[in-house]
Every structure is written in C-alpha cells, then in structure tokens.
Amino acid sequence: MTCLSKISFAKPKGAGKDRFQIMSKKSDFGLIGLAVMGQNLVLNVESRGFQVSVYNRTTSVTDEFIAKHPGKALVGAHTLEEFVQSLAMPRKIHIMVKSTAVADSDRDAVDAVIEQLIPLLAKDDIIIDGGNSFYKTTERRDVYLAEKGLRFIGAGVSGGEEGARKGPSIMPGGPASTWEVMKPIFESIAAKVDGEPCVIHIGPGGAGHYVKMIHNGIEYGDMQLICEAYNIFKHAGFTTDEMAAIFNEWNEGAMQSYLIQISGKALEQKDPETGASIVELIVDKAGQKGTGQWTLMNAAENGIVISTINAAVEARILSSKKKARVAASKLLTGPAVNITTAKAELVKKVHDALYASKIISYAQGLDLIKSMGEAKKWGLDLGRIASIWRGGCIIRARFLNSITDAYRENPELSNLMLAPFFIDVLTQTQQNWREVVSLATLNGIPCPAFSASLGYYDSYRAERLPANLLQAQRDFFGAHTYERTDKPEGQMFHTDWPEVIG
Numbered sequence: 001m002t003c004l005s006k007i008s009f010a011k012p013k014g015a016g017k018d019r020f021q022i023m024s025k026k027s028d029f030g031l032i033g034l035a036v037m038g039q040n041l042v043l044n045v046e047s048r049g050f051q052v053s054v055y056n057r058t059t060s061v062t063d064e065f066i067a068k069h070p071g072k073a074l075v076g077a078h079t080l081e082e083f084v085q086s087l088a089m090p091r092k093i094h095i096m097v098k099s100t101a102v103a104d105s106d107r108d109a110v111d112a113v114i115e116q117l118i119p120l121l122a123k124d125d126i127i128i129d130g131g132n133s134f135y136k137t138t139e140r141r142d143v144y145l146a147e148k149g150l151r152f153i154g155a156g157v158s159g160g161e162e163g164a165r166k167g168p169s170i171m172p173g174g175p176a177s178t179w180e181v182m183k184p185i186f187e188s189i190a191a192k193v194d195g196e197p198c199v200i201h202i203g204p205g206g207a208g209h210y211v212k213m214i215h216n217g218i219e220y221g222d223m224q225l226i227c228e229a230y231n232i233f234k235h236a237g238f239t240t241d242e243m244a245a246i247f248n249e250w251n252e253g254a255m256q257s258y259l260i261q262i263s264g265k266a267l268e269q270k271d272p273e274t275g276a277s278i279v280e281l282i283v284d285k286a287g288q289k290g291t292g293q294w295t296l297m298n299a300a301e302n303g304i305v306i307s308t309i310n311a312a313v314e315a316r317i318l319s320s321k322k323k324a325r326v327a328a329s330k331l332l333t334g335p336a337v338n339i340t341t342a343k344a345e346l347v348k349k350v351h352d353a354l355y356a357s358k359i360i361s362y363a364q365g366l367d368l369i370k371s372m373g374e375a376k377k378w379g380l381d382l383g384r385i386a387s388i389w390r391g392g393c394i395i396r397a398r399f400l401n402s403i404t405d406a407y408r409e410n411p412e413l414s415n416l417m418l419a420p421f422f423i424d425v426l427t428q429t430q431q432n433w434r435e436v437v438s439l440a441t442l443n444g445i446p447c448p449a450f451s452a453s454l455g456y457y458d459s460y461r462a463e464r465l466p467a468n469l470l471q472a473q474r475d476f477f478g479a480h481t482y483e484r485t486d487k488p489e490g491q492m493f494h495t496d497w498p499e500v501i502g
C-alpha cells in the first residue's frame, strides 16, 4: 500500500481547496472524533500502511494532532465536506464519538454526525460506529442507513487507549458483505494471538455492540472479584506491597490476565507527594458509564441469571453512596475482624475463590450471549467470540484459551461450567471458595460477587431447589397452580388451601 509521506493542514478555515490540490491519493480510512481513543486508533491504522483522514468538531484538535505527527500518512480536514471528499470510495468512516441513546426516541451525538454525513455520502459508503453504543440503537441506525443506501457497522472496540494504539479486540456487527470490505483494515489493526487477529464478524445488526456490552458486563465482574480479593487481604492485615506481590505472582499462573496485571501495578504505585500507596488515597466511589447496567437489563429481559455481574454492578452503585455508607457505619454493627489464617494459606484460598468466581462470571456472560444469539438468530459462535477476547481487550486472560477450547470441543455446550476442564477446576477450588466466602461473611467483609458466584454454582447444580414451597405459596395466595413430581410434566394442579385470617 502506498501512502502519502506527509500532509499537514494547519491552515486557516477556508483553505480546504488548496489542501485537496496537494493530495496525491484519497485516504483508505476516515475517523471522526479525535479524543484519545480516536487518536490512537488513527495512529494504529496509519501504522499498518493505510492513509487516514481525520475530522474533529473542534478544528484546533485536528491541527494539533496532525502537527504532532509529522511524516505520517494523515489528512486533517476542517469540514466534513473536505473530510468526505478526501476518502476513497466506498468510503470507510469510523465514528469515535460517545453514544448515549438508549430509548427508541433518543438521538445523540453519533446520530448528529450521521445526519451530517448522509447528504455528503454516496451509495454503499460505510459508516462504522466504534463507540460503546447500545445494541438496540445500533439496530435502529442499521435499518435507517440501509434505507438511505448506506452501509453500517456497529463495532465494539475494547482495549482502552493502549489497545486502540497497539491492537484492540474488535467486535463488528452488520451485514457479512460489509464486513468483507472492512476485514483487511480491521484484521491488520486488531491485536494478534497465536497469529490470529482478535476480530471476527460477530453477526448482523446490533450483534457486535451486543457482544461488546456483555464483554463489559464480564469486565465488571472480573474487576469486582479482584477488588473483593484485595479487600479480604486488606482486612487480614496485608500491606499494599504484599498485595501487589500476590497479584504479580498470580499473573504468572492460571489467572494471568490484564486486569490482575494492572491491579498489581496499581497497588505498587506510590503517591509522589506523600509516598503513600496511591490506591489507598483514592476515594472508594466507583463510576460507571452504563454498559454494565444495560447488561443487567438485558439479562432480565432474557430471563438469564448473571448474579455475579449483577453483584458487580450493584457493588459499584453502593460504593457511590458514600455519604449514606459513612452514616450507616456509625449505626449498623458487625463483627470485629479476626482473621487467624496463616498468610500463605489465605493467599491460596483467595486465589481459588477468585478463580472459581471468575469462571462463574464468564459462564453467566456467555450464557446470556448464547440465549440472546439464539433468540435473535444471530448465529453467534461462542468459541470464536472467546478467542477474540484472548488479546487486545480489557478482559484478556490466559484462561480464555480454555474457554475457546471448551466451545471448540463442544459448540453446543449449555453452560461453560459443564466443560470437563471447568468441572475439574470448580471441583478443585470449591472448598477454598466456600471457606473464603464464610471467612469474609463471619468477619463482616462484604464479598457480594464471590458469594453470588457460589450461590449460582450451588443453585445450578442442585437437583432439587426449594421452589416447590414457592409454588405452594403462589398457589396459596393467587391460585397460580403447580406441577406435581408424581404426575406428567405440564399437568397443572391447584389446592384449596385453608383460609388464613389476620
């Protein structure tokens, strides 16, 4: 691929014509939205031999970006018209603008950019939305743009700023024929694991953004579980340096993952001003931008249990109620913390609790993807989805190899926990897992995600749950009827329960 050696446009507005005259070729790719992720993605695409045009609403940002990268095959446009004209056809325009639209009637910044682009584009040009858009919004845009004769890809992009620059994991959804056009660029910029690019065509319509949303739900689960491990160590008297060393060591084993790695690094970090651990100086109020809550809403809509992810989202919500917690801490009592387990033993136990809970979190997220994929007839391939999460993305982890293998061996696997490899891990880790949940509970240390995971595991494997009594209650007060263990399935019964007074 030949590229321009340098095009820099720090000229005043209105100088667009001159700029086009000096271009020797049109760009292969265009990106709108030069926040850090957008900038890094541009540099990534450019570094693979593509010429990239960029546009940002605030033109000084464009000029600064171009000026900062002399010698690169970049074209900075001051207007959308210039930007569109600078692109080779079919145009490939990647939007990196924050999307907030959830309800059908919502319109956001991405819609605004799309509206501005439509009159400038030609049939079959491609718009890619690379933000964290809600999958139903993506479906709406897909239909709308198809009516206009344009092609649309809703692509989840994971990996943060570093991933965008060096190679993210990309989850594109949309028509397979549009994916074929985008494939060379996406495959070249994506992270690689064993030579395989961390990008596949996920499925039609909103499938890509949907899978990215669940990726984020799993990310919430992973992060919360790691925080619960840290909290137990902290209550047991470990120093931040000791905890950093534990995470660093775990990062060499079965739990090797980006999130374990950065947790170790974060715990090592000292505040230059005070010399104290920076983590301990950070206020314990977690933020969230919405993908975790969307995941919960979707799980409820589909009747799928994602209790670990649920606990993780709710833990963030409760953390944000700092004032209420501080007030309650003075009124509500709990046990005095008294952990006597030897440190090395506790590390092993917490390791196992974290590993087992993490498996449950992925099992739940993948179960939701499976169920939704079937309902929407998206033809999702769970093994391939797990395989593109092995690199580039925030949840990249060694054990995604085992998840990939589990689905490759059995594409019909009903739940990840039931793959032989994971049955084995859950069998080996569960005693320590149970001990950690009880130790935390007895010491009053909250571990909502550890215990939700264990509750899921024990419920899922229970041949008989107490829902028989629940059915009796429903029939008692509402004549909702029930099935009997000694009668054929589907046959419904009702009992004339005694009248209750008072």
Ligand code: 6PG
Pocket: 132, 157, 158, 159, 160, 216, 219, 287, 288, 289, 290, 291, 292, 393, 394
């Ligand atoms: C990724 C991340 C990213 C995430 C943001 C904000 O895969 O790169 O998932 O897309 O959305 O980091 O997430 P919260 O603010 O909701 O934690």
